[in-house]
Amino acid sequence: MRVLDQLVNGLALGAGYALLAVGWTVLLGAARLVNFAHGQLYMLGAFVTWWACTALGVPYLVAIPIALVAVGVLGAVMQLALTRLVVEQNIVSLMLVTLAFGYLLQGSAALVFGGNPQQIPSPFSSQNVAIGSARFTQQDVLIIVAALALYAVTFYVLSRTGIGRIVRGVAEDPKLAQLYGIDAARVYLGVFVFAALSAALAGAIIAPRSPILTSIGFDEVIITFLVVVLGGIGSVLGNLVTGFGLGFFVALFGAFFPPAYSMAAAFAVLLIVLVVRPEGLRIR
Amino acid sequence: MSVSELQVTPQRAPGGGEKGGRALPTAVRVLRWPALIVLGYLVPVLLGGSDRIYAAVVLIAIFAIMSYGIDVVLSYLGEVSLGHTLFWAGGAYATAVVAVKYGWGPLTSLAAAIGVVTALAVVLGLATIRTREFVFSLVTYAAAVIGLTVVSNSDFLGGTDGLVGVPLLALPAVGGQYVARTNAEMWPIAFGLLVLVVALIARFRRSRLGVTALMAQMNPQLATTLGVDVRRTRVLVFVLSAPIAGLAGWLYAYQRSYVSPDLLSAHFLLFMLAAVILPGRRLLLGPLVGAAILTTQQELFSFGGDADKIVLGGVLAAILLLSPNGLVGIWHTITRRSG
Numbered sequence: 001m002r003v004l005d006q007l008v009n010g011l012a013l014g015a016g017y018a019l020l021a022v023g024w025t026v027l028l029g030a031a032r033l034v035n036f037a038h039g040q041l042y043m044l045g046a047f048v049t050w051w052a053c054t055a056l057g058v059p060y061l062v063a064i065p066i067a068l069v070a071v072g073v074l075g076a077v078m079q080l081a082l083t084r085l086v087v088e089q090n091i092v093s094l095m096l097v098t099l100a101f102g103y104l105l106q107g108s109a110a111l112v113f114g115g116n117p118q119q120i121p122s123p124f125s126s127q128n129v130a131i132g133s134a135r136f137t138q139q140d141v142l143i144i145v146a147a148l149a150l151y152a153v154t155f156y157v158l159s160r161t162g163i164g165r166i167v168r169g170v171a172e173d174p175k176l177a178q179l180y181g182i183d184a185a186r187v188y189l190g191v192f193v194f195a196a197l198s199a200a201l202a203g204a205i206i207a208p209r210s211p212i213l214t215s216i217g218f219d220e221v222i223i224t225f226l227v228v229v230l231g232g233i234g235s236v237l238g239n240l241v242t243g244f245g246l247g248f249f250v251a252l253f254g255a256f257f258p259p260a261y262s263m264a265a266a267f268a269v270l271l272i273v274l275v276v277r278p279e280g281l282r283i284r
Numbered sequence: 285m286s287v288s289e290l291q292v293t294p295q296r297a298p299g300g301g302e303k304g305g306r307a308l309p310t311a312v313r314v315l316r317w318p319a320l321i322v323l324g325y326l327v328p329v330l331l332g333g334s335d336r337i338y339a340a341v342v343l344i345a346i347f348a349i350m351s352y353g354i355d356v357v358l359s360y361l362g363e364v365s366l367g368h369t370l371f372w373a374g375g376a377y378a379t380a381v382v383a384v385k386y387g388w389g390p391l392t393s394l395a396a397a398i399g400v401v402t403a404l405a406v407v408l409g410l411a412t413i414r415t416r417e418f419v420f421s422l423v424t425y426a427a428a429v430i431g432l433t434v435v436s437n438s439d440f441l442g443g444t445d446g447l448v449g450v451p452l453l454a455l456p457a458v459g460g461q462y463v464a465r466t467n468a469e470m471w472p473i474a475f476g477l478l479v480l481v482v483a484l485i486a487r488f489r490r491s492r493l494g495v496t497a498l499m500a501q502m503n504p505q506l507a508t509t510l511g512v513d514v515r516r517t518r519v520l521v522f523v524l525s526a527p528i529a530g531l532a533g534w535l536y537a538y539q540r541s542y543v544s545p546d547l548l549s550a551h552f553l554l555f556m557l558a559a560v561i562l563p564g565r566r567l568l569l570g571p572l573v574g575a576a577i578l579t580t581q582q583e584l585f586s587f588g589g590d591a592d593k594i595v596l597g598g599v600l601a602a603i604l605l606l607s608p609n610g611l612v613g614i615w616h617t618i619t620r621r622s623g
Contacts, residue, residue, distance in 0.1 A: 028418075034418045034421065034422070036425070081601075081605060082605075084605075085604075085605070090608070091417055091418055092362070092364055093604050093608055095364050095418060095421055096364065096557060096561065096600065096604055097600075097601050097604045097605060099366070099553075099554065099557070099600075100554065100558075100596075100597045100598070100599075100600035100601035100604070101597065101601055102550075102597070103550055103554050103593055103596060103597035103600075104593065104594050104597030104598050104601060105597075106550070106593060106597075107590045107591065107592070107593025107594040107597060108590075108594055110589075110590040110593070111590045111591065111594075218429065218549075218550050219429055219432075219433070222425075222426050222429045222430070225422045225423075225425070225426050226426065228422075229419060229422055229423070233419075258437065260433060260436075260437035261433075261434065261437065263430060263433055264430045264433060264434050267426055267427070267430045270423070270426070271411040271423075274411055274412065274414070274415060274419075274423065275410075275411055275414075278414035278415055278419075
């Protein structure tokens with residue numbers, strides 16, 4: 001049955017969208033930093049995983065931590081360059097600088113990794129799981145489990161722990177938080193590295209579903225925007241719900257219309273939501 | 285938007301000439317713009333007049349007009365529109381569709397281009413009317429990328445191959461037609477349009493709308509108190525900026541004789557942003573200078589596609605991190621230190 005297949009597909013797609021968005025929304029909520037290079041960090045996560053698998057010959061599960069470390073270090077370097085702008089809350093310059101960083105990363109990745117499409121050799125992509133008539137791969141299960149686990153951890157840390165209290169404090173009022181002895185610059189660094197790591201993780205485990213190109217970052221970041229703006233900025237649960245909602249929407253739309261237009265249709269939904277509810281769907 | 289970024293002194297803003305404060309002899313003041321226009325027109329001749337030079341200056345003129353489109357929004361409204369490639373590509377695609385498929389002439393295709401991009405800008409402007417600061421940028425960016433996927437997959441628009449065979453630009457002229465067969469013959473048209481656009485921007489900077497936009501950028505609360513409809517101003521300026529980018533797209537379709545989805549790529553977005561920011565925002569001739577610097581690098585000193593991406597991204601990031609006021613800001617720092 002086609003609809004059941006698409007629902008299962010939508011579950012995996014939606015988990016992927018949510019996974020890609022979680023770091024970005026935490027970063028935007030805590031530091032008011034709009035990172036347009038997020039898609040390129042996802043692309044680098046995918047390509048470093050591919051490179052470690054093929055050039056170093058390590059197993060897929062070992063390649064993932066290598067990608068995380070590489071992108072995490074890059075994220076730390078980026079944030080150190082941006083610290084002054086974040087402290088000044090110069091949002092216009094921040095957006096433009098991250099956009100420029102993204103383009104720079106894309107050009108560098110094309111020089112290093114070449115212009116050909118590549119396939120990450122994940123052992124889970126070939127293992128099928130069947131529920132009734134619907135089939136999906138173990139890779140899909142991995143994406144869903146990783147997304148749910150990461151959201152659970154993020155939600156717990158932000159709402160129940162001391163670290164979460166510090167991050168929320170800095171998000172609310174950085175100057176006041178500093179009066180209480182919190183080093184806002186360090187919080188920004190930590191949040192940015194978390195966002196970079198989550199993008200790299202998303203790249204490492206979502207990208208094996210299809211061939212990767214160094215130009216994918218430009219489009220991938222759009223999904224993040226749709227999820228975050230629809231779900232409400234900084235709302236972790238809202239993002240999880242809209243991530244899955246968007247996944248089902250794209251999967252079902254693709255079953256009946258040309259799949260190439262599914263993102264355009266999702267964007268049309270966003271425009272309507274913005275006219276009716278500019279603050280997004282915001283689920284608390 | 286930080287306040288420190290907005291260092292326009294009230295006396296100088298907006299327009300009012302570059303060094304309006306200093307007393308220039310009347311003759312110089314009257315003659316400097318005509319002199320600059322004549323000199324600008326002769327630039328390719330002074331540089332030797334080779335085909336390569338003419339190709340470069342025509343591209344500079346086209347890309348400068350394109351950059352003036354986003355300049356209106358970025359410099360005067362203070363909003364970061366990341367969707368202006370949509371208007372640039374929209375102008376080029378509208379031109380190619382009506383010229384290739386329906387055989388329209390350049391004047392009617394210009395009307396089609398302006399009409400299409402204005403309609404796009406009205407839809408996007410009204411949809412984002414209530415969004416706050418960065419959501420506007422996110423939505424306009426998303427619009428451009430969605431535009432790219434739609435254009436790449438549309439058979440009507442030629443898919444990833446684009447539309448080829450845009451005819452030569454043939455304008456009605458005294459005693460027949462003026463046909464632009466080469467870049468050298470294209471240059472008078474490109475230069476004329478560039479002068480027209482700069483004049484339009486100069487007029488905009490002095491207009492009520494231009495002043496209102498600047499006020500809405502610097503202090504929206506005050507603007508509202510003084511009876512300015514900030515949202516209406518935002519939409520008006522946004523819609524005004526679109527035909528400028530569309531005009532550049534129209535000319536580019538004829539200059540290149542084909543259109544393809546690369547018009548919507550990150551390259552042109554980064555180019556127009558860098559052309560405005562590199563010299564310094566809110567300068568009348570800034571986007572022209574920026575477009576000239578960037579085009580010269582790409583046309584005459586290119587390192588290859590991927591390395592040029594690093595150059596463009598690196599230049600934009602470096603200037604924003606080191607001197608948010610652009611090259612003019614660096615110049616002021618140097619002169620202040622030595623003086």
